[in-house]
Amino acid sequence: RENEQRARKRKMRLLTHNMLSSNIKGVANGFPLRIEVEKVVEKQVDFNADFLKNMFAKIEWKALVDASRSMGYSELPGDANPAMLDSDDFLQKFHHALLELHLEEGALVCPETGRKFPVNKGIPNMLLHEDEV
Numbered sequence: 001r002e003n004e005q006r007a008r009k010r011k012m013r014l015l016t017h018n019m020l021s022s023n024i025k026g027v028a029n030g031f032p033l034r035i036e037v038e039k040v041v042e043k044q045v046d047f048n049a050d051f052l053k054n055m056f057a058k059i060e061w062k063a064l065v066d067a068s069r070s071m072g073y074s075e076l077p078g079d080a081n082p083a084m085l086d087s088d089d090f091l092q093k094f095h096h097a098l099l100e101l102h103l104e105e106g107a108l109v110c111p112e113t114g115r116k117f118p119v120n121k122g123i124p125n126m127l128l129h130e131d132e133v
Contacts, residue, residue: 011043011102011122014067018059018098020124022110022117024132029112032063035070036116038105045099052094053085059098068097 022030065076075093077084084090107116108124115132118125 015098027112033108036107040071041102041104
């Protein structure tokens with residue numbers, strides 16, 4: 001059970017993706033990282049409306065929408081505003097995209113250089129090569 005809990009926590013969620021960027025030396029625009037999908041898993045997470053309402057202002061919406069679509073989920077509206085947080089339907093879709101979609105295998109790609117950061121077993125490897133530091 002403990003291994004199962006650890007495995008669940010390490011999945012590359014779109015919440016994490018929304019806060020990652022490429023830090024390669026000289027890159028001016030390293031966000032958002034493009035997602036190349038090999039395998040997506042969906043894991044049910046307890047719904048918490050207060051958490052979602054607090055996170056909404058911190059999320060780069062277009063990046064979340066594009067990332068969720070790249071992972072096969074197209075239920076999020078292209079634009080969103082705080083008034084939508086009163087809608088249970090919107091909150092459920094936001095919850096699913098942000099917390100329940102996990103990139104299990106694939107890559108995160110720097111939008112400026114095309115450098116691929118592999119994601120294996122849900123863990124993104126963002127380590128830079130010596131010449132990128």
